[in-house]
Amino acid sequence: xxxxxxxxxxxxxxxLEVHVELATATKLxxxxxxxxxxxxxxxxxxxxxxxxxxxxxxNRRAVELAMRxxxxxxxxxxxxTFHRKNYFYPDMPKxxxxxxxxxxxxxxxxxxxxxxKRIGVERAHLEEDTGKSTHIGGSGGRIHxxxxxxxxxxxxxxxxxxxxxxxxxxxxxxxxxYVTELRQILVAIGASxxxxxxxxxxxxxxxxxxxxxxxxxxxxEIKNVNSVRSLGRAIEYEARRQIALIESGEKIRQExxxxxxxxxxxxxxxxxxxxxxxxxxxxxxxxxxxxxxxxIDEVRASLPMLPRERRQRLSAATGAAADGEAVxxxxxRGQDDYVLAxxxxxxxxxxxxxxxxxxxxxxxxxxxxxxxxxxxxxSMETSGALTATQAKTVLAEIVxxxxxxxxxxxxxxGFEAMDTSExxxxxxxxxxxNADAWAKYCGGEDKAMGALVGAIMKSxxxxxxxxxxxxxxxxxxxx
Amino acid sequence: MSLTETSAFEIAAEVRAGRLRAVDVLDAHxxxxxxxxxxxxxxxxxxxxxxxxxxxxxxxxxAAGRDPGPLAGVPIALKDNMCTRGVPTTCSSKILDGWKxxxxxxxxxxxxxxxxxxxxxxxxxxxxxxxxTENSAFGPTFNPHDxxxxxxxxxxxxxxxxxxxxxxxxxxxxxxxxxxxxAALCGVVGVKPTYGTVSRRGLVAFASSLDQIGPFSHDVxxxxxxxxxxxxxxxxxxxxxxxxxxQLLTELDRGVKGLRIGRITDLPGGSEPEVxxxxxxxxxALAAAGATIVDVELPSMKFGLTAYYLVAPAEAxxxxxxxxxxxxxxxxxxxxxxxxxxxTRAAGFGDEVKRRIMLGTYALSAGYYDAYYGKALKVRxxxxxxxxxxxxxxxxxxxxxxxIVAFPVGSKVDDPLSMYLCxxxxxxxxxxxxxxxxxxxxxxxxxxxxxxxxLAPTLGEAVxxxxxxxxxxxxR
Numbered sequence: 019x020x021x022x023x024x025x026x027x028x029x030x031x032x033x034l035e036v037h038v039e040l041a042t043a044t045k046l047x048x049x050x051x052x053x054x055x056x057x058x059x060x061x062x063x064x065x066x067x068x069x070x071x072x073x074x075x076x077n078r079r080a081v082e083l084a085m086r087x088x089x090x091x092x093x094x095x096x097x098x099t100f101h102r103k104n105y106f107y108p109d110m111p112k113x114x115x116x117x118x119x120x121x122x123x124x125x126x127x128x129x130x131x132x133x134x135k136r137i138g139v140e141r142a143h144l145e146e147d148t149g150k151s152t153h154i155g156g157s158g159g160r161i162h163x164x165x166x167x168x169x170x171x172x173x174x175x176x177x178x179x180x181x182x183x184x185x186x187x188x189x190x191x192x193x194x195x196y197v198t199e200l201r202q203i204l205v206a207i208g209a210s211x212x213x214x215x216x217x218x219x220x221x222x223x224x225x226x227x228x229x230x231x232x233x234x235x236x237x238x239e240i241k242n243v244n245s246v247r248s249l250g251r252a253i254e255y256e257a258r259r260q261i262a263l264i265e266s267g268e269k270i271r272q273e274x275x276x277x278x279x280x281x282x283x284x285x286x287x288x289x290x291x292x293x294x295x296x297x298x299x300x301x302x303x304x305x306x307x308x309x310x311x312x313x314i315d316e317v318r319a320s321l322p323m324l325p326r327e328r329r330q331r332l333s334a335a336t337g338a339a340a341d342g343e344a345v346x347x348x349x350x351r352g353q354d355d356y357v358l359a360x361x362x363x364x365x366x367x368x369x370x371x372x373x374x375x376x377x378x379x380x381x382x383x384x385x386x387x388x389x390x391x392x393x394x395x396x397s398m399e400t401s402g403a404l405t406a407t408q409a410k411t412v413l414a415e416i417v418x419x420x421x422x423x424x425x426x427x428x429x430x431x432g433f434e435a436m437d438t439s440e441x442x443x444x445x446x447x448x449x450x451x452n453a454d455a456w457a458k459y460c461g462g463e464d465k466a467m468g469a470l471v472g473a474i475m476k477s478x479x480x481x482x483x484x485x486x487x488x489x490x491x492x493x494x495x496x497x
Numbered sequence: 498m499s500l501t502e503t504s505a506f507e508i509a510a511e512v513r514a515g516r517l518r519a520v521d522v523l524d525a526h527x528x529x530x531x532x533x534x535x536x537x538x539x540x541x542x543x544x545x546x547x548x549x550x551x552x553x554x555x556x557x558x559x560a561a562g563r564d565p566g567p568l569a570g571v572p573i574a575l576k577d578n579m580c581t582r583g584v585p586t587t588c589s590s591k592i593l594d595g596w597k598x599x600x601x602x603x604x605x606x607x608x609x610x611x612x613x614x615x616x617x618x619x620x621x622x623x624x625x626x627x628x629x630t631e632n633s634a635f636g637p638t639f640n641p642h643d644x645x646x647x648x649x650x651x652x653x654x655x656x657x658x659x660x661x662x663x664x665x666x667x668x669x670x671x672x673x674x675x676x677x678x679x680a681a682l683c684g685v686v687g688v689k690p691t692y693g694t695v696s697r698r699g700l701v702a703f704a705s706s707l708d709q710i711g712p713f714s715h716d717v718x719x720x721x722x723x724x725x726x727x728x729x730x731x732x733x734x735x736x737x738x739x740x741x742x743x744q745l746l747t748e749l750d751r752g753v754k755g756l757r758i759g760r761i762t763d764l765p766g767g768s769e770p771e772v773x774x775x776x777x778x779x780x781x782a783l784a785a786a787g788a789t790i791v792d793v794e795l796p797s798m799k800f801g802l803t804a805y806y807l808v809a810p811a812e813a814x815x816x817x818x819x820x821x822x823x824x825x826x827x828x829x830x831x832x833x834x835x836x837x838x839x840x841t842r843a844a845g846f847g848d849e850v851k852r853r854i855m856l857g858t859y860a861l862s863a864g865y866y867d868a869y870y871g872k873a874l875k876v877r878x879x880x881x882x883x884x885x886x887x888x889x890x891x892x893x894x895x896x897x898x899x900x901i902v903a904f905p906v907g908s909k910v911d912d913p914l915s916m917y918l919c920x921x922x923x924x925x926x927x928x929x930x931x932x933x934x935x936x937x938x939x940x941x942x943x944x945x946x947x948x949x950x951x952l953a954p955t956l957g958e959a960v961x962x963x964x965x966x967x968x969x970x971x972x973r
Contacts, residue, residue, distance in 0.1 A: 064600055068819045070593070070701040071580045071602060073734050104815050104861075108834055113818030161834060169823070297861035299870065302706035302812055304735050 023189030028227040028264075030257045031234060032193055033185035036200060037178050038210040039147065039218040040083045046146045046177035047074030047116065054216060058170035066175045068111030073303050076100075080177035081123070083209045084144045085309065085317045087179050088124025090207050090324055091139045097308035098123045098143075100301040105294045108161075109149035109169050117145035117180075119298045123307070129183070129203070130326055131195045132341035138184030149174035179209070185224065185234075190250035197221055197246050202325040202350055214245050221249055225256045227264070235260070236270040240284050242277045252277040256284050328354050335361060336368045344375045352383030363393035366400050377410075377417050386420040395424035405483035407475070408433045433481060441482060445490050448473045460495050467491060500525035501662040505571040505719040508665060509612070512570035515559050519552035519570030522665075523614055526572045530616070530663045536644050539658040541577045541587055541635055543617040548572070551614045558612075565612030567726055573608055574664035576655045577618035578625055579710070580699040581605055588701050589633035590623045592845030593826045602699020603734070604668060604710050604727045611726045616664050619654025623847045624817065625675055625703040627651050628919040631910050632849040639906065640683060642945055646903040649679030649919075652713070656683040659713045666723050667713040672703050673805050674898075674923025676711045677935040681898035681948025684937045686720045686965070687713050689923075691956050692930035693738035695724075696731030702816040704809035705736075707927040717936065717966045721745035724958070738956075748959045749966040754787030756964065759891025762792045765799050765921050768900035771941035776897050779938050779949045782971025783895070783964065793887040793894065797879040801925040802917060804880070807873035808928070810857030817854055820845060852913065881929045888954045893964050896922045898935040898948035922950060932958050936968045 023030060042052050048065035064072035088095050101119035122143035128136040150173050155165030181200065187193050201219060204212040212219040221243050226235035240256055243249045255277075260270050274293075275284035323331070332354045333340035348354055348371060357374050361367030370392060378385055395416065399409040408428065416422040428434075449456045452473055458466035467488070474487050500508075500522050511517035527545055534540060555565045575581065578588045580598035587593045601609070609615065622632035630638040630653025638653040640646040641661040648657040652669025656679035659667050669676040671689035680687025688711040695710045702708060712723035722745075729742035760780060768776075780790050822828035822841030829840035846854070860869035887894060899919055909916045926933040932955075935948035949968055953961035 064598075067824060069580075069598065069600075069825070070586065070588070070596075070819075071598070071697075071699040073698050075733055075735055102815050104818060106818065106821060106835075106838060108821075108823045111819065111824065113821060114815050167834075295863045297815070297858065297863075297866075299811060299815070299861055299866075302704075302736070303702075 022230075023191070025227070025254075025257055026261055026265075027229065028257070028261050029230055030188055030190075030253070031185050031226045031228065031237075032187040032253055033224045034183040034187065034193060034196060035222045035224070036181045036183070036197065037220040038087070038181065038204055038212055040080050040177040040179060041208060041210050042077055042079045042083065042177055044077060044079075045175035046077050046080050046144065048175055050175065052176050053172070054218065056172060058168070058172060061172040062174075066111065066171055068113075074116060074301075076304060076307065077177060080144060081307065081309065082317055083177075084123055084142065084179045085314060086207045086321060087181065087204065087209050088127065088142050089314075089318050089321060090203050091124070091127040091129055091142060091181070093124035093127030093139060093142055095124055095309060095314050097121070097306060099306045100144075100304045101298045102301050103296045103298055105296060107148065108167060109151045109171070109174065111149065111171065111174055115146060115148065116301055116304070118143035121306075129196060129200060131192060131199060132326070132329065132346060133195075135192070137186045137192070137196050140182045140184050142179050142181045145178050145180060147173050147176040147178050185226075190253045193223065193253050194246050194250045197249060199325065206322055206325055223249065223253050223256070225253055225260070226270070227257050227260045235264075236272050238270065238272065238284070239274045240277050241274060241287065244279065248277060248279055251282060252284060255282060259284065325349055332357060332371070336371045338368065338371055344371050347375050351378070351381075353378055353381065353385060356385050356389060359389040360392045360396065363390045365393035365396035369396045369400060373409075373413055377413050381417070387416055388421050391416055391421050391424065398424055398428065402483070404428055404433055405481065407484065408481065441478075441486060442490065444477055444482070445474060445487065445494070448477060449494070459491070501529055501665075503665075504716055505568065505665040505714060506722050508571050509567055509569045509722070512555065512559060512612075513564060517570065519555040519614060520549065522570050523548055523552040523572055523616070526616060526663055526665070529661060533641070533661055534663065536639060537641055537657050537661050537663075538636060538638050539574070539619055539648075539654045539661060539663055540617040541589060541620050541654070542585055544584060544615055547584070548614050548616045551609070555612050555614065567611050567722065568608060569612035571613045571666060572616045572664045573613040574617055574619050574655055574658040574667035575605065575615055576621055576652050576667070576669045578621060578670060578701040578703075579605055579618075579668065580701070581615070581618065584618065586618065586701065587635075588624045589621050589635055590845065590847070590850070591634045591827055592820045592841070594845075596826045598699070600699065603696035603731050605699060607727050608668070608723075613666075617658075619652070619658050619667060621654055622651035622675075623850050624701070624813070625651040625670055625672055625708075626813070626849050626853055628674070628678055628916050629904075629906075629909065630654060630679070631906065632847055634847055637906055640903045640945075642684060643903065643943070645905055646945070647682065647906050649682035649899070649903065651675040651679075652687075653679045653683075655713050656680050656685055656687065659683070659685045659715065665714075666719055668710055668723075668727070669713055670700055670703075670708055670710050671923075671927065672707045672709075672809060673927050674920035676713065677923050677933060677948065677950060678899045678919055680713055680935040681937075681946065681950075682903040684946030684948075685713050685715055686717055686934065686936055686969075687711065687948075688720050688724060688934040689926060689932060690724060690728060690743075690958060691738070691932045692927075693736050694728045694743065694932070694956070694958070696734040696737050698731055698734045702812075704812040705816060706812060707805075707809055709927070717962060717969045718746065718749055720934070721749060721962050740956075743958050745958060745962045748963050751963050752786060753783055753964055753967045756788045756893070756960065757791050757891045758783050758788045758964065759791055759793040759887055759894040761795050761798070761887075761894060761896060763794050763796055763798070764896060767918070768897055769902065769942055772897045772900060772902070772947055775939045775941065775947040776895070776949060779895060779968055779971065783967060786967050786971065788964075788967075791891050793890050795883045795887055795894075795925070797876065797883045798925050800876045801880055801928055802921055804873040804876035804928060805920075805924045806856065806917065807860045807869050808877060810853040811860045811870050811873075812857065814854045814857030814861065817846075817850065849913070877928045880925050884925070884929050884931065884954065892953070892960050893957070894952040895964070896950045896952065898922060898950040902941040902943065902945035902947060926952055931955055932961055934961060934965055936965045936972070938968060938972045
């Protein structure tokens with residue numbers, strides 16, 4: 019567990035509210051397509067536009083995906099109701115959003131960060147998205163001061179799940195980890211493509227600071243954070259802003275603040291005093307949703323292995339740390355099954371992990387290189403038939419071609435293991451022609467070894483095994 | 498008998514048998530429209546051309562040996578808060594000026610598929626808020642029995658269209674009595690079915706948890722026929738009860754022998770004496786037909802009006818928020834979006850609608866919710882509980898529909914509370930979601946029609962129609 023993160027003697031308290039668009043074929047309450055990137059206002063119908071007389075009909079698939087999210091986040095799935103959240107905005111066709119209020123679908127779960135810390139999840143509820151406004155004229159793309167606005171209702175009524183995290187996050191890095199882990203879970207369970215840059219995953223941060231042991235400070239909510247990187251920056255900026263205010267004797271005002279990516283600051287959007295009174299009440303056009311236990315069980319049983327378990331499985335197989343870079347990266351890419359398959363094909367699975375992490379960045383979750391091809395290469399490497407450098411070169415070619423016989427490629431390149439006497443002769447030659455470096459190395463300057471090794475690799479055209487060269491040099495120096 | 502006095506049941510039978518042409522039936526009704534619509538103002542839109550095409554299609558179908566359906570050739574009028582594709586649907590509000598729905602309400606599809614011929618869209622209190630159809634942006638509907646008097650409301654146009662024989666049958670919507678009260682005042686039958694029996698899809702919402710579409714007709718059998726056609730599960734209305742359409746025509750001749758008819762002993766007072774006399778005659782008629790009259794108490798009934806005027810406006814404040822000038826209907830241009838909202842809504846809504854939006858917004862506001870809306874929901878539950886106890890003793894309950902007969906136009910417009918009292922007997926049914934219907938039963942003051950209301954528990958339409966049919970026989 020990491021040490022307590024502190025800024026200038028203050029603790030950070032942060033809770034995240036994450037909205038994700040569900041990967042359904044149709045909208046939450048109508049049969050229009052749920053699709054991003056098409057011509058404006060083509061995925062519309064009376065329900066989406068809030069026409070008089072239109073009634074919502076709940077999308078069963080959306081409920082199922084929302085339950086998948088809840089179950090993947092260790093929530094209790096319960097009988098629930100829908101409420102109307104009333105406020106006026108041009109891209110809100112009914113002037114109310116159908117959301118869940120005091121009886122959400124999923125409650126009381128948690129998400130475990132790679133290092134093992136659990137961040138509480140208060141609830142994960144279903145609601146509909148709004149349309150999208152584009153404000154023309156004026157400054158800053160805001161509605162105020164614009165000449166006119168264009169509204170695209172394609173997004174209106176798209177199913178969202180809002181995942182409300184508890185204020186258990188205590189550093190910008192934990193916030194980044196939380197969102198990264200959540201994203202991986204959502205993708206793994208097929209609930210959402212969770213792309214922050216396309217807006218299918220949106221993150222608001224509630225931030226406050228306090229001196230250790232003090233009660234919770236006044237929080238501010240930060241909106242418009244559009245990447246994981248910005249999230250960390252915005253939280254840190256906001257914490258420092260609040261600390262500066264407190265230190266200068268001012269009070270924090272509870273307000274919603276807008277993160278500006280360009281100036282790297284948060285700006286007041288609205289204060290608590292002008293917050294809307296949403297006048298929530300039970301949505302009379304829908305009936306309570308009570309998922310039967312058998313349905314919940316079925317959804318639970320259909321969940322795939324989650325990223326955390328997959329990291330543990332890969333860690334156990336390879337001996338690499340579960341929250342180490344290689345395991346994290348490979349599982350995030352979804353290549354862990356592949357690494358294990360290479361191991362099952364008879365190769366050293368730890369080597370497979372390293373190669374896949376290094377060479378498969380562009381390969382996605384279904385690498386084209388047959389596992390057996392990589393396994394053969396690794397076997398040649400571990401048996402000493404190829405040096406690490408040679409193996410890398412051969413692998414690059416195999417990956418490029420989408421597969422290949424490592425033996426044939428190695429022999430075409432003239433890669434044969436040097437025998438010891440040949441290598442020893444080459445080392446002696448290099449020592450003789452690099453007397454300065456050799457003298458420095460013998461005088462205790464370990465850095466000088468790099469130059470020697472480099473020269474030997476060069477003269478062997480990469481055939482020499484780096485480890486063997488190092489061992490020889492050390493032996494000749496007598497250390 | 499003239500074609501406009503022939504029942505819908507008989508029209509359909511004759512048209513289906515090829516003995517009567519739908520276009521002739523239509524022409525007879527349109528002739529009545531031409532003669533009296535200027536003094537009644539039942540319609541916002543008369544769809545004569547579309548109606549003629551539908552009637553011709555019905556006749557062509559019969560000629561080709563196809564069955565146009567159980568409402569073959571029956572002229573029907575639709576309250577102008579039901580969406581009709583390509584035909585203006587105004588809710589008698591300026592705010593929907595120019596709007597034509599791109600879709601038909603489920604009930605509109607159902608009656609069209611059954612062979613009915615839509616003759617027009619009828620006037621109503623704006624967004625169905627009112628009891629006299631005087632709150633229409635297009636002027637009041639007048640009572641065909643006395644054109645100095647109101648037709649009742651909010652479905653006054655649909656009631657008057659049937660009473661004036663502009664249409665054989667019509668559809669209205671009932672949120673607190675808006676079918677039954679105008680039916681009583683216009684001397685026709687009007688039915689508010691069990692909540693969830695008739696699809697609300699395409700009905701412009703006033704108060705979603707209370708609104709229900711139902712029929713108007715001259716006799717009980719025609720309402721049974723129409724309700725059979727429009728009832729049944731609609732998967733596009735989540736509050737629609739998953740059950741097949743009601744079977745009612747077979748119930749009408751079963752009589753009331755052995756049924757227990759509840760008389761509410763603590764019924765709120767204040768009815769006109771003639772209304773009380775008709776009610777007592779109605780009990781006598783039912784007793785004479787073999788029913789047992791039992792006394793029941795409904796102590797929470799007197800709170801119904803209060804609860805209703807919190808629940809319905811609260812829902813309305815949300816349902817009517819969409820009329821913001823952004824996407825359809827009226828827009829009053831202004832300097833910015835908020836100013837445009839305010840200017841549009843100020844110009845587009847009438848006083849009663851504004852009054853209820855304000856009332857409902859207040860009832861739902863932070864700090865007031867528990868005291869108003871929350872408490873009203875509790876009263877709603879109390880009323881349902883009281884009804885449940887009453888229905889342990891009685892199969893149906895019988896009350897007056899309206900405490901008064903049709904009143905002079907203009908006599909209550911400046912006194913909203915006395916207008917609200919018109920619905921004292923009808924509102925509790927909506928709060929409980931139960932069915933109820935008004936059957937003409939003699940006349941009251943000034944020789945104007947009086948209606949008697951039959952109330953039944955959830956999905957109790959069959960027994961309700963049995964009793965209504967008996968009352969109809971008793972009234973003759």
